[in-house]
Amino acid sequence: MSELSDLETLVLDFFLTSARNGRFNGVRAADAIARHTQTGSFQELLAQLIEGGSIECVFARRDVNPHIKRLPILPKDKQIEWVKIESLDSYCLYPSPALLAEKISPIELADRPFSRALLLGEAQLAFATFELGVLGRYRNDPRFVVQFHDYMGDMCISGEYYDSIKVPDRDKISVESFGLGLNADLIPHIIVFYRYLADLTPEHQQYWNSFVADHVPMCEPYFQSAVIGDWWENRSIRYAIQEEMRLINEMANAAFSKRLFRNEMTDDLSFDLSAFLVPSSDNFSSFIHSWDKLLSDNIEKDFFETRLI
Template identity: 30%
Template sequence: MDKENILNEITSFYLNSRDFNGISIEDLYKKSSLLENKFKEKITALIKNRKIDLIYEGDIPNPHIKPFPAPAIEKQIEKLHQFQIDDHIKQSEVGAETFGEGDIKIKFVQGIGCCVYPAPDHLKNIVDWKKYISRPFTLRLAMGEWQLRPYFFELGILAIYRNDPRYKYRTDDITGSIIYVDEKLLNPSDQIFIEHFGFGFGDSGIRAVAILLTDLAKLTPEHQQIWKAKMLGGYYKYRLHPEFRRSILGDFYEKESIFSAFLKELEIIKEMSEKIGGISLINKTFEYDEKPENFGFLILPTLREYELFCHTLDRMMSDNLNKEFFKDKISESDLSDGETMEKIDNQLIRKLEIWINKTVRFSDHGPKDEMFKTFREIRGLRSKPAHSHFKNEWNLRFYEDQKKLIKQAYTAIRTLRLILANHRNTKSVEVPDWLFKGEIRTF
């Protein structure tokens, strides 16, 4: 097999494989029918001429896909001459493990861990782009782009899926996923699954959606067109959220989202208050899968989105206080002049304030007073006339207004947890190390 036929074999395998996979160097060697030294000579020439690339298992976990750009030419060639293909094939056949019985047997052979790919410089000259005209992201893979390359999009595109109950939209404000709920409810063209999306930031600090090319290429042609229309130009202007970057590389988060921290604080407050009073101070806590729809960073900088967030935040704070918790814990003697039990019956923020002042002694009232100020400010924001009475507004300042508000709200909830933590009955309640240390992302 000459160089041209070897190149054609590599290219054909790549373009006709399910996920734009590389062919293993052992399989290519067997197909070539060449002596090993001649085979390596031709492979080396193809690498130098920028026709092919070698991807090695030592550089990535799975060389059968190209997650990142290929190594330097010199490194590819150096590694090629570090192993003996013939010897490895013989040894691996001898040491292969066989599973199964009777006619159904599977033999597992340990590979070298090297796959061969057509290089982008070669693919751009031979790929028929017309075959991919309706699939712009699949075309990019066909042209040899690396699978884990992130692309950035306008944040508002997520509203298409979040606001449509036919899709399950999940996010912890660092990463997320989108999947259609029932194929009976959607046309085949709308039955999409985005396994892994995340976020990034432009020079201005405003959020953008980040999705890996491998996930974009799996979208239907119709949805690839939708995402292409919302793609942000100037790739170099954007950077990935640091925790999303870690998740791409298979690592755990170093820090959690402020929204995840808020939900965890509610859980701990619930547990602590049950230890103190035998009943929870909080009506409802929220798991990742069931958090309120509008509890997260805004995906549209509109007045309506901001007001929905304020409304949701108040429902999770003031409205989430359990009226029954205060039963038999407050009496007339605890009230200020002019107050009666009847008057404050539904004033849960005030009841919480009375109970805390009665139960806890403070050397510094500042954090506690600031906490109640925040509770009341958020209740006031919710009490403003509903957005339906006003014309909706698009303004980037809503992004910053919301960031400021969630920081204030989280500080208030954290302060409440710290106050309860001083009670002798709460010493057994465990607080996650990341929450205790404040390892939280506020962006």
Template identity: 30%
Template sequence: MKDKILKQITDYYLNSRDFNGFPLYNFDKNYTDLICQLIDEDKVEVLSSAFVLNPHIKTLRLNIDKEEQKKEVINKCDSVVLYPTEKYLKSLNINSEKPFTKMLLDGQEQLKILFFNIEILESYFQDPRYEVFWSDYRGSIVVADEFYDDNLEGEYIKDFGLGYHKEKLYEERVVGVFLGDLADLSLNAQLKWKINYLDHQQDYFINGGFYKNLILGEWVDEVSIYDAVLDEMIVINNMCENMDIPHLFNKIYKPHTFEKPEDYRIMFLPTLKNYYGFMLALEKIIVHNINYKTFTTVARFIKPVERKDDKGNLKRSLQMMSEWLKQNIRTSENIDELIINPLKSIRKIRQVPAHEIYSNQYDKSLLKKQNEMILETYKAIRSIRLFFVNYPGNRDIKVPEYLITGENIRVY
């Protein structure tokens, strides 16, 4: 009878759609003693509402004391659910062509995070058949509607997160995915991800925001520096309205959404092509987006600058900005060093792919260069807002609290 009970629990787990546990109330007789013996023999384990929110799916490895498990069975507590143990399942040597489905067949937990070479994401970003939604530390992959019937329906990743090497940290980014999501992929898709599976999984860890949000169910109050730049631009334009001058930026992009320029994000593959793509997006968002009319408009306490130089040539926007800031702001800070030079660097780097033929290269140092560039850009844009706040009435303009404190801004 004990073997029959174990088989019933095991068959239910293996044949259920989501590798569900067998509810204790499904037994038509009282098998408490036999189930407790199976727990002692490491063949059956127990989840209940006393241990987890949803005991019908084994989400995490909990290592619950056996006596506590047996107590739930003896007391027939609410939502007692039985599972074959990982040790017992592995002894069955169940075969499967699908490598990640095999891991669930062997009893591993659904929310186990597996780590992969981050380059696999590039194949999805560069393929128009997929839509990749990315929000700085987590994202998802879906098949575009028009291609859903092209044998791609098995490629759907509900959640993936940014991970790092424990020693190299931000110098080596990886991608982490829940085992449950990977096990739902088609055979071809699982094999594709398996190729990018990293050895020494224990050397990697997932981003804290991903863990807090999706594992612990906690609210994440961190903000990406990429969104912080866009929020600063919104505040600056609002201050311009109060100053009765045209918006400093012609176009505003929505932060904290997926509605941002495609390459305005961290690079997944550190190549020159991707780096220059990022610089092009940054140049369009910031430098090319500057409104020269801001600097030629007369307003209260504000002196304009000329549109043309002494020779009658049109001045560039950054030259006008430099003159305008120095003319209207009293500060001991070096305005060119603080604001103008970082923005000039964007334009200078952007000119390379625009005017030269270059060969694409793989270079991990580009990750550091990208981080340095977005940091310098943020400091420049933030400095403009801090200068503007001293204009009469601008202190009443609403500024997101995180921009004021700067405490939760992250470079992922």
């Protein structure tokens, strides 16, 4: 076995062993060189494999955790440049999608399309786009809790049903986070990172896969919070109304010792007030009706009563 193929096999075997345990980790360069017993310059061999398109590197300089491929890989020339200057314990090696496509059987994880995407080298924070109807199954199933926030949401089976032996294991699932995407016509879509989709059971991965839509851009606030880890400074109009209601009640209590609104909004939104609505006449009517209940129907009837002195 040549030095090149020896190192390539080491990186491939490490990744596949990790992937089949659900982790999809790369091997640290310092560990790879310790196990690489052939002669020659490790960096030169690695540069040849990167140039040849069979090995990729993830650097701590760019990503805080190089042990997982969170983001798309840097261009080859930049990888080769950094391999020559970065310390061996600060980056990890991965087989490229091209190499994985050659080595992995077409039937492996065929029933788990999103897990298979990671197995074939997809970045964990790459995302799939879905039609909004994908959530209908979970919103209409009392076993599941679907929560909506400004530009994101989450879904899981509730604890009561998760612990129940009557519920099949295939349904004991969750999607840690989903976000809002908009196409050119501003039609909302649901976007989910492959990392979260890969945790679904085969049955639910196939269900989600049936709702896959053409790729759309991720909305900026979700990108800021979910990818960069920066919460946006400007919240939605819905949040502004929530704050106005809270402040009005606070001022009313201070001035008149009673509230104007019986109930205040919370961060957990009903579906009818979320950003995940298909723009249809029925949804518009539901949207208006929900706001009417939350605002005009929510006013304390006796707030404006006067007392004769």
